[in-house]
Amino acid sequence: MNNFEFYCPTRVLFGKGQIAELPRLIDKSKKILMTYGGGSIKKNGVYDQVKKALEGYNVLEFGGIEPNPKYETLMKAVEIVKREGVDFLLAVGGGSTLDGTKFIALASKYDGDDAYDAIMIRGEHPDSAVELADIITLPATGSEMNNGGVISRLATSEKLAFHNPNCFPKFSIIDPEVTYSLPVRQTINGIVDTFVHTMEFNCTYDVNSPLQDIWAMGILRTLIQEAPKVLANPEDYDARANIFWCATCGLNYWISVGVPQDWSTHMIGHELTAFYGIDHGQSLAIILPRLLRNQKVSKSQKLAKIAREVFKVDESVDLKAADIAIDKIEEFFNSIGMKTHLADYEIDPAEAAEKIRDRFAKRGVAFGEKGAITADVAYDVVLAS
Amino acid sequence: MNNFEFYCPTRVLFGKGQIAELPRLIDKSKKILMTYGGGSIKKNGVYDQVKKALEGYNVLEFGGIEPNPKYETLMKAVEIVKREGVDFLLAVGGGSTLDGTKFIALASKYDGDDAYDAIMIRGEHPDSAVELADIITLPATGSEMNNGGVISRLATSEKLAFHNPNCFPKFSIIDPEVTYSLPVRQTINGIVDTFVHTMEFNCTYDVNSPLQDIWAMGILRTLIQEAPKVLANPEDYDARANIFWCATCGLNYWISVGVPQDWSTHMIGHELTAFYGIDHGQSLAIILPRLLRNQKVSKSQKLAKIAREVFKVDESVDLKAADIAIDKIEEFFNSIGMKTHLADYEIDPAEAAEKIRDRFAKRGVAFGEKGAITADVAYDVVLAS
Numbered sequence: 001m002n003n004f005e006f007y008c009p010t011r012v013l014f015g016k017g018q019i020a021e022l023p024r025l026i027d028k029s030k031k032i033l034m035t036y037g038g039g040s041i042k043k044n045g046v047y048d049q050v051k052k053a054l055e056g057y058n059v060l061e062f063g064g065i066e067p068n069p070k071y072e073t074l075m076k077a078v079e080i081v082k083r084e085g086v087d088f089l090l091a092v093g094g095g096s097t098l099d100g101t102k103f104i105a106l107a108s109k110y111d112g113d114d115a116y117d118a119i120m121i122r123g124e125h126p127d128s129a130v131e132l133a134d135i136i137t138l139p140a141t142g143s144e145m146n147n148g149g150v151i152s153r154l155a156t157s158e159k160l161a162f163h164n165p166n167c168f169p170k171f172s173i174i175d176p177e178v179t180y181s182l183p184v185r186q187t188i189n190g191i192v193d194t195f196v197h198t199m200e201f202n203c204t205y206d207v208n209s210p211l212q213d214i215w216a217m218g219i220l221r222t223l224i225q226e227a228p229k230v231l232a233n234p235e236d237y238d239a240r241a242n243i244f245w246c247a248t249c250g251l252n253y254w255i256s257v258g259v260p261q262d263w264s265t266h267m268i269g270h271e272l273t274a275f276y277g278i279d280h281g282q283s284l285a286i287i288l289p290r291l292l293r294n295q296k297v298s299k300s301q302k303l304a305k306i307a308r309e310v311f312k313v314d315e316s317v318d319l320k321a322a323d324i325a326i327d328k329i330e331e332f333f334n335s336i337g338m339k340t341h342l343a344d345y346e347i348d349p350a351e352a353a354e355k356i357r358d359r360f361a362k363r364g365v366a367f368g369e370k371g372a373i374t375a376d377v378a379y380d381v382v383l384a385s
Numbered sequence: 386m387n388n389f390e391f392y393c394p395t396r397v398l399f400g401k402g403q404i405a406e407l408p409r410l411i412d413k414s415k416k417i418l419m420t421y422g423g424g425s426i427k428k429n430g431v432y433d434q435v436k437k438a439l440e441g442y443n444v445l446e447f448g449g450i451e452p453n454p455k456y457e458t459l460m461k462a463v464e465i466v467k468r469e470g471v472d473f474l475l476a477v478g479g480g481s482t483l484d485g486t487k488f489i490a491l492a493s494k495y496d497g498d499d500a501y502d503a504i505m506i507r508g509e510h511p512d513s514a515v516e517l518a519d520i521i522t523l524p525a526t527g528s529e530m531n532n533g534g535v536i537s538r539l540a541t542s543e544k545l546a547f548h549n550p551n552c553f554p555k556f557s558i559i560d561p562e563v564t565y566s567l568p569v570r571q572t573i574n575g576i577v578d579t580f581v582h583t584m585e586f587n588c589t590y591d592v593n594s595p596l597q598d599i600w601a602m603g604i605l606r607t608l609i610q611e612a613p614k615v616l617a618n619p620e621d622y623d624a625r626a627n628i629f630w631c632a633t634c635g636l637n638y639w640i641s642v643g644v645p646q647d648w649s650t651h652m653i654g655h656e657l658t659a660f661y662g663i664d665h666g667q668s669l670a671i672i673l674p675r676l677l678r679n680q681k682v683s684k685s686q687k688l689a690k691i692a693r694e695v696f697k698v699d700e701s702v703d704l705k706a707a708d709i710a711i712d713k714i715e716e717f718f719n720s721i722g723m724k725t726h727l728a729d730y731e732i733d734p735a736e737a738a739e740k741i742r743d744r745f746a747k748r749g750v751a752f753g754e755k756g757a758i759t760a761d762v763a764y765d766v767v768l769a770s
Contacts, residue, residue, distance in 0.1 A: 001626045002400065003400025003402075003403065004398075004399050004400060005396065006396070008394075009392075012392070013389075013390050014388060014390070015388025015389060016388060018388065208623040209627070210603075210610060210611070210627060211603055211630055211631055214599065214602075214606060215599075215600050215603055218596055218600055218603065221599060226595070241386045241643075242386065242593070242596060245596055246596055254639055257397075258399065258626075258630070
């Protein structure tokens with residue numbers, strides 16, 4: 001196992017009716033900006049639950065944070081925070097609302113010209129952030145229990161990630177009941193997103209970390225077991241709860257301590273979303289199988305473990321087991337209705353591959369646990385997708 | 386899955402050489418009291434590493450915290466804290482040193498007559514605690530990543546537990562190398578302690594929490610896999626690291642969120658230690674198999690899962706699988722040199738059973754996930770041990 005440092009001070013309240021606990025968690029003196037997305041929280045009752053719990057509080061609102069939250073949108077909230085003296089951000093929504101709110105928290109403490117360039121490009125972060133917390137309504141990003149976010153900029157078709165130690169939510173409320181009304185597409189996207197986070201964290205090379213491996217594979221097993229249940233019965237509380245907890249644990253770093261990580265599927269997937277607007281989960285389902293196939297030899301130990309532990313495959317030769325694991329993963333995605341090829345979205349692989357190669361080459365980046373995913377390798381992966 | 390609330394703000398630094406990070410973690414203005422046990426840290430080099438890292442700091446020392454830390458001893462440290470204006474406690478040692486230091490942190494903020502009666506008996510805790518952190522040198526209690534402790538009082542032969550939200554270590558440094566020199570007995574005790582923590586957290590009844598179940602059983606599997614390695618080669622870094630991380634994860638509540646817990650083996654085991662002075666791990670290894678046998682029907686679902694997932698037993702009838710799991714657990718304890726009967730320590734089961742029944746009856750307590758472990762049931766369990 002590698003050396004590691006772990007820290008996550010976020011308080012998690014999980015289960016039915018937890019939104020009512022808000023008054024215990026936020027000081028009455030706070031001036032709150034409640035942030036949300038396109039308004040689904042007004043349809044599923046979450047907005048009303050929050051407003052009821054916060055009766056008597058000073059609450060402003062900022063709606064309209066879009067999927068793949070845009071810098072241009074978020075800066076409008078930053079204006080409100082600065083103008084109104086907001087000192088508590090309450091994000092209510094999915095990962096995009098949370099990620100966007102983390103950026104708002106940070107950018108509100110930045111006084112220069114272009115917060116995007118400073119924070120996202122140059123990594124020059126302000127020393128503090130506005131206090132933030134969330135009610136997460138979509139099991140997917142795990143943003144509820146980490147300090148990172150992913151932000152897009154319209155002007156440049158960019159989608160980039162940031163982390164900041166002041167961006168941990170003070171608390172996160174996770175009530176699986178609020179996911180009963182999720183559209184099937186979002187449910188599936190979230191399951192795939194969680195699956196791929198877990199793969200990025202674990203499917204690299206073996207450093208003798210049996211507990212982390214079993215835990216990561218436990219998330220994969222649970223997703224495979226519970227996904228058909230929520231698709232068959234969207235109001236199956238236990239299945240919704242198990243999937244939500246997998247999503248949180250898929251990115252709270254509990255499974256990843258001391259283990260080398262990959263993240264190249266995300267890096268390539270982000271570009272597909274930036275160029276073509278396909279959903280984050282959809283982009284991952286397309287790239288992961290091809291990335292794994294491309295890196296099969298390098299990842300064979302872990303893929304073989306996944307074949308045996310997750311898919312109960314009785315194959316003693318690692319490379320053969322690895323092949324089976326990759327097939328089974330794609331089969332799982334397809335089985336829950338997730339497409340896995342660019343052609344399914346009428347995207348030309350050759351065009352996408354060139355665009356992404358050019359961008360990675362220009363940035364001079366290489367991804368993956370061993371830096372093997374250069375611009376040229378990314379080209380091969382996308383071309384095969 | 387049940388509703389839950391989770392919070393743990395402890396920063397963990399895990400791995401080789403992490404003690405050198407101390408200056409990054411403690412403000413130079415702090416007046417530190419370094420607490421430790423019987424002096425093993427002076428033999429294994431940890432004391433020297435800490436002193437070197439804290440050169441230039443204002444550091445007082447308090448050694449001599451014994452296994453099953455005694456209230457009478459700890460109050461001497463409280464006197465020093467109050468007299469010298471100590472504002473940072475650095476526990477360096479095993480779980481007893483940590484638990485004791487948590488009590489010191491709390492009792493130093495208590496102004497009444499008898500801190501033990503207030504904190505341990507009446508549950509009247511002060512509003513704050515002295516800031517504390519630790520360098521944990523023994524994989525066992527998991528005290529490094531939770532806010533609880535277990536304290537004994539000589540005058541009354543009592544051993545009781547407490548929890549306080551101000552008693553989370555600010556940071557915990559875990560360097561598996563410092564365990565190379567552990568006596569075999571302590572290594573074995575720690576493995577059994579971790580195993581039983583995990584059982585107490587998970588082996589109750591099924592609430593449809595597949596991820597927590599796999600994770601708990603992952604700890605059991607890892608312990609069973611790694612234990613023979615450290616016993617064969619005490620300087621096997623990876624095995625030491627894996628066992629230490631299991632110990633931390635065995636009591637940081639990551640595996641237990643949303644799942645009913647037991648803890649009756651600990652409650653009975655504490656009494657054996659209080660009355661007869663046997664090691665904590667030894668007491669657990671004696672009680673667990675008999676407690677499980679006594680509660681086999683109630684725990685059959687989980688025991689059967691353990692049989693299949695941990696011991697790879699192919700038995701479809703839950704009660705039969707449960708029987709096998711209990712046998713296998715006792716076999717595992719014996720295989721690493723841990724004895725599992727009172728007679729092995731020349732303790733008369735009939736006498737012990739009566740003493741413990743009387744004490745539980747007098748306190749009017751009943752333990753276990755369903756409150757089934759009454760004084761009379763505890764009598765049966767101990768008598769069979």
